[in-house]
Amino acid sequence: MNAVTKTDLGEMTAAELSDLFATGEASPVEATRTALDRIERFNPSVNAFAYVVAEAALADAKASEERWRKGEPLSPIDGAPTTIKELTAVKGIPWRRGSILGGSEPSTREIEIVERLRAAGATILGTTTSPEFGWKGLTHGPATGKTLNPWHTGRASGGSSGGAAVAAALNMGVLHEGSDGAGSIRIPASFCGVFGIKPTFGWIPADAPSALFELAHRGPLTRTVEDAALFLNATTGWSPRALYGHCPSSVPDWRKVVREGTGAKGMKLAFSRTLGYARVDPQVAAGVERAVQRLADMGAIIEEVDPGFACPQETLLTLWYAAQAKAIAAFNPSDEQKAKMDPGLLKICAEGASYSALDYLAARQARADLTVHMELFFQRYDALVLPTMPLTAFEAGVDFPGGGEGRDWSDWSPFTYPFNLTGQPATTVPCGFDEDGLPIGLQFVGPSFHDATVLSLAAAYQAAHPEQVICEPREG
Template sequence: MTQATAIADMSAVELLAHYRAKRLSPVEVAEDTLARIERFNPQVNAYCYTDPKGALEAARGAEQRWLKGEPCGALDGLPISIKELTATCGMPTRKASLLIGEEGPWDVDAPITGFLREAGAVIVGKTTSPEFGWKGVTDSPIYGITRNPWDTRMTSGGSSGGAAVAASLNLGVLHQGSDAGGSIRIPSSFTGTFGFKPTFGYIPQWPASATTLVSHLGPMTRTVEDAVLFLQTVARPDPRDALLGAPRHTPWLAQNTDLRGLRIAYSADFGYVDVDPQVARVVDQAVERLAQLGAQVEAVDPGFSNPFELFKTVVHAGSVGLAGQLSEAQKHLLDPGLLRFTEQCQHTTLAHFTAAQQARAELMAHMNAFHARYDLLVCPMMPITAFEAGHDVPPGSGLDDWMKWSPFSYPFNLTQQPAASVPCGFSSDRLPIGLQVVGARFNDDQVLRVCRAFEQAFPTTHPPAPIIRN
């Protein structure tokens, strides 16, 4: 029997190899995962809901199939999590809001949840999010604060903060995130995990997000290989998602770590971002490592001005109706920051949105032309490391909006490009730093290839347990 401590370190691909060889049972893995969630979750708040009974029942079914050598799908017996905002049959989807009651009914799966379930995944629970996923950190009136496992005083980032923490501590091996402005990549950078936002439409979405035109679903994992396993399962059409997105195909993963001939543009600050010197130093080193792997790296900015106002208009337009639907009593139940956000949205007009869509189309055309010259763009994922938990902006920064401390993330929601955060090092106080790798639309495979090559050549570490500092 494999030791529980070994299970805690295994990837999805490794677990499947053990199942195939009958060295390990899905029941053992589910029991170990649930035990570690019970032990660590009170310290970090990665999960807002767990289903031990349902998970063990699913694991027992997977165990019997593996004993017969007849797995039902590519993920049979793997423990996974679903983000709280994503519909999951039998589990609450309260959008982290006191406005939504516990009664349900919770009787439908979103397409991504259904695909994962059909492939045999063991859904152990749902991970935390801020209310309606509205900001870049993870705390809410209903579920409280989610904390960074590298230092529990610090934020996990958001809005897929719970999924990132679960991935960092390996509380399940595959984790579903969503990203409408950085919500996969921000927490992946802050927690030292791999997060991938595929080309828009690569994974179907239903029910539609309020920010439909910039919202992507994707995997959050410890390894790129595990993320590809996730993508190979969920990159399928669903008739409930009526938006035309990326051509769906099975992503491949090159084993070759030689990046010779690949043209990579490196922008340290996009020409307008103030980057923490420690972050800049670590990312510079990571880019040097890409060159060591054979890539042709050129220092060049992507050539667009800060699209903050453009992105804000697009997001505000998606949420313009929320405040008008709320009674005074309901407004008092909202996260105060979300209430201010919804009130700001009321000033967005159809003319503003139409102008924003035109500007967005121009930005997309600009980046399409950029990628005719460069295969990939790399940059810091975040200009800072994780800051104190319980705050929407870094304390003492003078900032008034989460978008202002995540300037590298949302441009690529506007352009609908594939983008990943891959861990590339640590600050002096051992907080993770991420490298963002951005590809042309529909060129997801190339982003994954580079991230895999970097990961193999320069592996990272993960915390065996939450690090509690006073």
């Protein structure tokens, strides 16, 4: 058989590596060394990693190599180089959480999504960067510095799973865990030109206490839809430890869904340009419109229609700010610590602490009403297609495009957080570039627990219209 070179391995997907491990053409140790080499070469330009645990990763890869040699892999992702967002506790790695308040000693605990990835044999390379406690849709702050967009290192990566998106774009590992409370998987995936999915809340057990409750989804960021499906196969399913939400007893084979799904043909899709209230950059609008026409050419039945709800930003912010206030209050930071924290986070915590129980309950009711509204909307459509973001990546290190001001970072991400409020599945897949060479994202949203629909659509679109991937950071 032909040998696979180190450079070739660096561009492989998880699915491709799995096939090579099975035939013996490549080994998990070689794949892990290649991933670590890419981190060493690329990370200084983009700042995507909080911690890298090379020695532990190589030890895990060696064990995986032996399992493949015996023909006894734990799963198709046994040995796949994998990263975890630094908001997620991982044994043996300091739980930094993007903050001066985070841990500095190796964690002694981890949550079920990490346990399930380990049980599937994934090789954990380290943790990826997040803004402080994941409070905004960008990845920069006093404790972490700036995580930069690989397509243009003068631009933002997005957030809060910014490090994961950058690592996915540069293939510094092939599977990347992220979390999404208001768009934190889809925003950076769109900005960095990779695939991301926020699964229906419940598929992945929520066993970590969080005041965000059902807003806080976990899921993968990857170069391909198939790799995300492999991640979901390893992590979805019922757990007695799930604190919130529920999971159906029957869990699909997500990889089979992606490989054998019907795709776009015959799907009835609602196309919303603005949700009825958002402003969209003309280049993004043109890229999304071109993608929708492609879907029509692939056999989808497209109807241009808005879902018919008013902007739910204030509902989101009441729940979001209250949750952040509770999270930070638990640390009781000193004045000295506060001086080293993100001023924006402290500001929203102060506002969140001022809300009454009635304010909070009114927001919970509004969230429930929106959920029902969207479930009824999906009685008429298989999925909703719309932009992921109304703009492409703007300058790094600022909270608002152009260094301006606004109500909140959610001002410029109007298409993501509504579907955290509803808990429904939402994916983003690359659908082109603007004139500066920055990626544009196309979003599919479906009814609860119909993740197979949005995965099948995204996979079919990506297969028919694959976009360019980036091989090394582009300085800007």
